[in-house]
Amino acid sequence: MKMAGSENKKLIIEGLWHNNPVFKQVLGICSTLAVTNLVLNTMVMCFALVFTLSLSAATVSILRNFTPRNIRMMVETLIIAFYVIIVDVLLKAYWPEMSGNLGPYVGLIITNCIIMGRCEAYGNSNPPGKAFMDGLFNALGYSFVLLIIAVFRELFGMGTFLGFAVPYFSGPYWDKWIIMVMPPGAFFMLGIVVWVFKSIQMAKEDKSK
């Protein structure tokens, strides 16, 4: 039991930090750029990714002993698409405004390389419980980086947070950075975030040597 606990802890730290999908594996960058100009949109996108990634990793893992190796990627794509469509359909039915805001990007989770990457790298060769944990924390690792980017983009670009006006930034003294709202703004923010986190990681590694 203690063994399982420490293993889970390792999965958590790997997913969130050492092997973070965005700034270490540099995967899923396309969605990072597309949906991070409003914090609320980003939160929904992250939730969709957490749901899809953890469940598809677990499903791939459950089926791993029955799936012929030569068609495994086909099966993985099918499973991923299955969960993504569920999210998409539910959003369309119960939160149409958000579905409209995210447009095609929910559907594009299917092609988010983080998901296929984790299914291939981990889900394929580990039991369902562990695959689920790995997927969950990789998705959370992706989510927190996206949220950091979104908070700054919305604040600098629109002077709001979750749609509420922020003092000073929404006032006349703050000249709103229109580039932050445009897709290139995400490039700059992503670059800065990766730079900061990698520097911290590398500083730590140097110390431990």
Add this chain to the structure above:
Amino acid sequence: MIRKKSWYPIVYMFCVTAVFSSVVIGLTRFTSERVEANEKLAFERAVLSVLPDVEAETMTRLQIHNKFTETIEEPDESSKGAYTAKKDGQTAAYVLPISGQGFWAPIKGVIGIETDGETITGIAFYEQNETPGLGAEITKAPFKNQFEGKVISSEDEPINFRRPGATLGDNEVHAVTGATQTSNRLERIINTELKKWLDQSAN
């Protein structure tokens, strides 16, 4: 062993696809009515919101639908493609549907016009995918409220978009800052549809 058989992958893939697809199909069918209702409701809400005496923002789904069926009549010959809002059996306003290509995706909306055929009572959009914070500002009150009371010009362009900060005439509104593309395209959409409507009315 069964897994060594050459037909196994085909049968396996077939079964897996059948299982997952049927769940998805089931879910889609289960929610399809609601999805359709959502789309219809977005349109009905937009139509009601351009009428001067209706507070569409605060109404519930059911209230909107009832109000729409009670007061709005489908486009016919005499209204030249616009919906007509009735009040005590009289025509109270026209609601003209507009649509066209925006910057990213089609923009669809409605314009409310008084019975004189030239004073605008409001504008609303029920489908658009412009950049949040820039182009999507067209759906916000500061932009939309500008249209109230504007008078469609019968010469050259019915409605003109001017750069933000410019002094405005009777048929002019401010464009959205930082969203030149959306503004230009929206101006074109509005003018094309209004011209078409005016031409038909003239005949």
